Amino acid sequence: MAGLTMALELARRDRPCIVVERAPRLEEVGAGLQLSPNALRVLARLGDLNDLKARGTVAETVTLHAARTGRPIASVPVSSADGTPYLSIHRADLQSWLARTAAASSRIDLRLGRDIGVVARDGGDLRVEAISPDGTEILQTTLVIAADGVNSPTAQRLGLEGPAATGALAWRGRVTGGPMPAGGIEAWLGPRRHAVAYPIAGGRETNLVLIEPASGSVDPADLPARFSKWDRRLGAMIAAVGAFTAWPLKAVPGARPWRHLGDRLILIGDAAHAMLPYAAQGAAMAIEDAAVLANHLDRAADLSNALRAYETERRPRIDKVRSRVGFHRFVYHLPFPLSLGRNAVLASRSAASLAGDLAWLYDWRPPKD
Template identity: 75%
Template sequence: MERARPVVVAGAGMAGLTMALELARRDIASIVVERAPRLEEVGAGLQLSPNALRVLARLGRLDDLKARGTVAETVTLRRGDTGRPIASVPVAADDGTPYLSIHRADLQAWLADAVAASPLVDLRLGTGITGVTQHGGGIRTDISAAGGDGSLHAPLLIAADGVNSPISRMLGLGEAVATGALAWRGRIADLSALPPPAGIEAWLGPRRHAVAYPIAGGRETNLVLIEPATDMTDAADLARRFDRWDRRLGAMIAAVGSFTAWPLKGVPPQRSWRHLDDRLILIGDAAHGMLPYAAQGAAMAIEDAAVLADHLDRAPSLPAALRGYEAERRPRIDRVRARVAFHRRVYHLPFPLSLARNAVLARRSPDSLARDLAWLYDWYPPRG
């Protein structure tokens, strides 16, 4: 790939910042453009499984990242009505790579610190993209910023601008689609009377489920309630909709200062990733945004960055790099999508099917449950 001009990366979220750092590891310069004027706290907690942490471990100080989050050994599945444990799934990797729960803003800040230390990354905040066209054997990206309008000329534009990707709309790919699910996200900051969860916990029930885990180095708890979007009224009614659930979960709901509603959107599996004669490629949620039932949205974006950077570094041409990247990533993304769909069905089984689910999980050993996800968590990034 041509290295005389920097690659342009759209978006300074997990995918975009990781992308820039992975390029820098291979001496490829980039310009990261982000329409937000500041990298502020957005979203809520997220989970980083070992497959993602193996990438991040080579981008910065992993001990610092671990200090900003909380290491988890297991994910405990519980009955929604009683809170009784159904199964405990080990999530730490055999090679010692941990599983981390962390606030999205803490991860973004850690990545931004690494970007600021790299002379090969030019981060431009408050810069929106207004158009993309092929130009002179490369791509022209029109931008708008406080200092005026302009354009960037590059060999490649990497669209890492999220599930509601403006670049996807510019390409005529349409909007992200509603999935019929809604997430209510909240944080418990006062843990004096309500200790944080011991690891990651999920309560399963008909049509909805809840997930809780510690963030901010264990000083806060992240709570997510997922239910059908058609049930949405307002946050004040959440307690009533979960009033027959585990009392401990009810106490956690009451302890949240305020909930934020997030309609969960996805990207159609058939969305094309490569555009404009292989001068533009979508990665992360812009390419394959999916429901959070396997906690792999951020992880897949982080993996994307490592694999794409490797192909850009090794391939004899840009089209060959993007073809090779897509051929490698599509099967894995499809497999993760299938796992997400499986979790969605199994988590929300009604009575009496839920009794059969619980009985099957209870009979399985932790090792056998861990083997179900070995293909996912034991992934290693390409060397480079």
């Protein structure tokens, strides 16, 4: 997602680029994700937003429930002040939308089925090995933008500290034709665990995520028992999932350097700053990265100035989102009786007040052209 968004941001500025992707074809992978207004403002500049909205479901609120009773604690508005929506969507649907939009651009050369090998300085440029079953292709470029995820091979080759285990595990599953969320995005908050459910595939399916300590059983057959005393409606959704997939949650060190090889290589998205999903901002931060980096590449006098300005702008925002993620992790998992205080405070606040807490996040706008 970060790479395709980056390519589209460059193309709309009439800058040609090559996208090198390991997979031999872009197929359905992953699970659901949430696209908040800050991300959708970027995507609206790149392609048909109505088409993207048709692939997902627009949410007005995130409803927080007490784990055991299912009683609503608070309903947090998530659409932005300017009317930009909040979208839940399957990752594959977003990827196919980005890929189709990229394929329509003459400025984007998408090369599938290639691994990146050695990346090295070659005079003022970089020499990049693109390795496929047919051999090794040598690419010459002024800049490499590494958008290769939390387990970034590029970061490994640069000798950077790898992603750290966070002690949390996400179980992801899909419900088709079974009990669905009552509306919008729903979350159940419990001691050491929480659950999130939201519609995907245009509302035809539900994406269900159960997050718990990584020290528990990794047998999905044990999940119903661990959530047996939770809300019955959530239990029905758990029972209706065909198969759960376990995802150990990792995070990239906050101090990871982003700029390398004399400002000829930069990490973006999860490769630069993967974080826990407690604010549902992983995809959004990668999409924002692309818009901001493309803007600085367009305006700066040289690459070093562009990358330096990009990092100066992005790091404070990434750090603020990380801080919010940590706050959510603490608050979501409060044990009894501390959870009673949390619930009382949330219930006492107005919708406008709850929305104001996240205005700094959702009201962000991409740089003007």
